Amino acid sequence: MRECLLGGGSKRLAIITRMTGNVRVRFAPSPTGQLHVGNARTALFNWLYARQQQGANILRIEDTDLERSEARYETQLLEDLKWLGLNWDEGPDVGGPYSPYRQSDRMPIYQAAAERLIREQKAYYCFCTPQELEREREQALAEHGQAIYSGKCRRLEPAEVQRRRDAGEGAAIRLKIPERPIKFHDIVRGDVEFASESVSDPIIMRSSGMPVYNYVVVIDDAEMKITHVIRGDDHLSNTPKQVALYEALGLPVPEFAHLSTILGPDRERLSKRHGATSIANFRDMGILPEALTNYLALLGWAPSGGTREIFSPAELIKEFSLKRVTPAPAIFDMEKLYWLNRQYVKQGPPERIQQLALPFFQKAGLLPENPGPEVSKWFARLIDLLAPYVDKLDQLPAKASLIFQADASAAIANPENAEVFAAAKTPDVVRAFGRRAGSEFPLAPERFKTIMNEVKEEVSVKGKDLFHPVRIMLIGSHSGPEFDRLIPLLEEGSELPLPVHVKSVRERIQEFMKLQ
């Protein structure tokens, strides 16, 4: 498709865009740090809309801030997006009909457009120095409370401009903001209007020749034929300047959809100090990408009816609607994300969960780098047993300590077990069970049941008083999974070539009895 699109010429392209409904959206991150949930949600909404409308999703890298942009962040960004399952049709890595897709590679385009605006007298050179501007701003603020550029250089005679330019005086380029209200439509917020007096003539080119964000974003969106600008609402106040730019350029203004901010529990904009906020953090915790996209979709959007919560990416594409996006800021609720993740861990295809869980065990040194089929089969059952106990995959190795770690003396010393040891019949149960099961290997679940019945008769205990001491002997705690599933795992694990030896039931009992 891509080849035919590139090779087929503009006629072909026109046909394809018509077929695809013409919707073109973009996600335009700056490679200045980790991809963070707020931006990921913007990326998700763009992707959902593009896929639903069968339009194009474009990835553009906004790296005009050379000081803060780093190539490694760009690489990471692409990886994080892919991990989330958000793909793109045009971008710096895959190219596309509007290449290049990295702003630092598009400087001549910005330069040419700025020169055109100057020529058409829609923009002008501004010779004011930063110090002057600072002084003016303070004065304006004191006088009428508005820090608006005076427009001093706007009124300069052409001859003087020419003279100062020729003399080599540095100048930035400013756009003329028209003297009428600037209106635009926002899909999330409705009609928005800004009075002209509240919008300053913005600098579009710095005196260094580097273009400014609010300018390049418009040039790029226009050049790339973006039809819907879906982005964070921190850009809402910038939008009138951008609309004025589209108009000055004589280009169609796109539809806007400004998404509300995601806040931390303290109602402050979500940031690093709130803990895990980057996509990489969530991946490392063992949050599934589909759980994260599901949660993010629910932050600021709800299906009509508002009762369903669990949506696969395909279902989101089907149900999503920009018109149903809520304008109010939302607080990020880690607990709900965990709950959603648990649903995916429990209901997801077991092979997928095992595959995602494996690295956590390898990192903990509990499983080999290349587990053979025997080990894999055993591991699959281990995950099956443990999955209902966790919210996120990184909790799995700790939960598995009941399999991998058996420490009889720690079990005896653990204050949580004190109550069980204090029970009158506990020593009898330990002795009776130890005598019978301590020499058997492998212990079959049916045999275990028989033994438990015998112990029950001999000591005349039942329920907790019977089961708790036995469980402590086997896994060091009075609570844990049911024996039917646990015991075979221990017995089989003890014969497997694992980096950490899994003790069999017999070994566990013998160690425990020694300490009695």
Place this chain on the structure above:
RNA sequence: GGCGCUAUCGUCUAGGGGUUAGGACGUGAGAUUCUCAAUCUUAAAACCCGGGUUCGAUUCCCGGUAGCGCUACCA
């Protein structure tokens, strides 16, 4: 300070001129289980305040308040 955006349970939200204001997370209680987790049932929990419009506002309008954003030769 100015400009803009926002306002339903603690949180995410549905709804909308007349509703027992619905769902989910979390919390409490109960059921189940030898136990824990999971699961199921159940309870408590909300329309920011003041005016207007209206027979009737939580819903529409205006104002206030609060929160957030922008107010850079950052993005």
